[in-house]
Amino acid sequence: MFPFFSSSLSSFFFFSFSLLLFFRPCFPARPSPGSLTNRATVLTVDEINATWHQFEKLLDVNKGSHVSGLSELKKYFNSFGYLAIPNTNFSDTFDDRFESAVIQYQSKLGLPVTGKLDINTVSQIMLPRCGMSDTHVFHTTRHFAYFPGEPRWNRPSPMNLSYAFSTTHMIRYLGPSEIRAVFERAFTRWAAAIPVTFYETDDYGSADITIGFYSRDHGDGQPFDGVLGVLAHAFSPESGRFHLDAAERWAVDFGTEKSKVAVDLESVATHEIGHVLGLGHSSVKEAVMYPSYIPRTKKVDLKIDDVEGVQALYGSNPNFRHHQCIYRWNQDYKTTPMTLLPLDMGSLNWFLGLQLPKISTLASAIVLANPEQ
Ligand SMILES: *[C@@H]1O[C@H](CO)[C@@H](O)[C@H](O)[C@H]1NC(C)=O
Numbered sequence: 001m002f003p004f005f006s007s008s009l010s011s012f013f014f015f016s017f018s019l020l021l022f023f024r025p026c027f028p029a030r031p032s033p034g035s036l037t038n039r040a041t042v043l044t045v046d047e048i049n050a051t052w053h054q055f056e057k058l059l060d061v062n063k064g065s066h067v068s069g070l071s072e073l074k075k076y077f078n079s080f081g082y083l084a085i086p087n088t089n090f091s092d093t094f095d096d097r098f099e100s101a102v103i104q105y106q107s108k109l110g111l112p113v114t115g116k117l118d119i120n121t122v123s124q125i126m127l128p129r130c131g132m133s134d135t136h137v138f139h140t141t142r143h144f145a146y147f148p149g150e151p152r153w154n155r156p157s158p159m160n161l162s163y164a165f166s167t168t169h170m171i172r173y174l175g176p177s178e179i180r181a182v183f184e185r186a187f188t189r190w191a192a193a194i195p196v197t198f199y200e201t202d203d204y205g206s207a208d209i210t211i212g213f214y215s216r217d218h219g220d221g222q223p224f225d226g227v228l229g230v231l232a233h234a235f236s237p238e239s240g241r242f243h244l245d246a247a248e249r250w251a252v253d254f255g256t257e258k259s260k261v262a263v264d265l266e267s268v269a270t271h272e273i274g275h276v277l278g279l280g281h282s283s284v285k286e287a288v289m290y291p292s293y294i295p296r297t298k299k300v301d302l303k304i305d306d307v308e309g310v311q312a313l314y315g316s317n318p319n320f321r322h323h324q325c326i327y328r329w330n331q332d333y334k335t336t337p338m339t340l341l342p343l344d345m346g347s348l349n350w351f352l353g354l355q356l357p358k359i360s361t362l363a364s365a366i367v368l369a370n371p372e373q
């Protein structure tokens with residue numbers, strides 16, 4: 001069953017790749033010197049060569065094996081807090097330490113704990129995600145988490161935090177008013193749960209929370225990595241630095257934004273505000289604070305886990321209606337694609353854009369027609 005799935009995955013991949021190659025001439029390049037933000041309007045094969053897609057070849061690699069590219073996965077685990085061997089060269093060997101890292105990763109991300117590079121694990125690893133480490137945890141259960149020392153904003157009550165957008169590091173294909181509206185909604189959701197309000201200011205220099213879109217190395221020691229992979233990161237209180245990867249195709253409306261690698265700005269904004277407030281990553285898949293994200297999906301409503309985590313730091317907003325959150329949670333739980341399939345097989349298909357029935361059917365037809373299958 002796994003080999004079949006694996007070979008059909010490769011075919012899907014190949015198919016998507018060919019499709020993009022085929023359609024490439026339809027998207028004429030519009031180079032705009034000096035503006036890295038406009039380059040995302042050109043949708044090419046780069047989409048499918050997205051960050052971390054190379055990990056697909058590590059599927060079903062066994063303990064004891066030596067496979068080229070495993071060291072890259074070790075670096076990945078290292079950067080998200082699962083393999084603490086700083087400043088050394090990682091070997092390509094699947095050793096005991098690597099197996100422990102896999103086990104730790106699987107349990108933190110709420111996957112079946114097998115210690116193997118199975119389809120669930122490799123699919124999850126390939127999904128784009130937040131750049132913050134997962135293991136700065138206070139709680140070790142499947143639950144919300146905080147940064148070490150549980151930092152939070154300490155301001156006299158009523159707490160009213162300001163946020164500002166960078167004037168130099170923005171994206172141009174979305175209007176400033178659209179971006180403002182997205183962030184206002186995202187901040188309002190957290191403000192509904194805790195006795196903290198947020199307001200936008202033009203004074204970037206004095207704002208508590210500073211928001212901007214950056215590419216690659218941008219001076220904070222946490223370089224971004226191009227399309228997908230790491231989507232954004234934000235620093236713990238009371239830093240307020242909030243950075244989004246300018247290489248992503250940020251979307252406010254999937255009706256008008258057709259890119260298969262489009263990332264919902266509001267979902268990522270809501271997640272990163274959680275970090276700005278002091279929350280770490282949750283192991284609860286439905287939670288906004290879960291680290292990974294499936295392109296072209298929206299997850300903006302706080303779940304019980306997010307609310308409990310942030311209220312334990314700041315207390316509850318007296319007007320917060322808990323029952324609404326519970327209702328929404330149940331509702332989302334039933335409709336979230338990731339939770340429909342118990343083994344998470346859906347994630348990768350969604351990631352590859354294969355949720356489109358036509359492409360999926362066509363890809364299957366190609367698999368069947370291929371004599372090698
Ligand atoms: C994908 O990206 C890697 C690293 O940037 C590059 O070496 C490789 O040739 C690319 N592959 C394709 C198919 O574009």
Ligand SMILES: *[C@@H]1O[C@H](CO)[C@@H](O)[C@H](O)[C@H]1NC(C)=O
Binds near residue numbers: 087088089
């Ligand atoms: C890492 O590998 C490079 C190239 O193989 C080598 O020059 C360097 O000394 C190694 N570093 C460590 C810490 O082993």
Ligand SMILES: *[C@@H]1O[C@H](CO)[C@@H](O)[C@H](O)[C@H]1NC(C)=O
Binds near residue numbers: 160197199
């Ligand atoms: C927060 O502060 C801003 C700027 O001083 C002010 O305009 C806004 O009304 C304040 N909000 C609340 C809820 O106090």
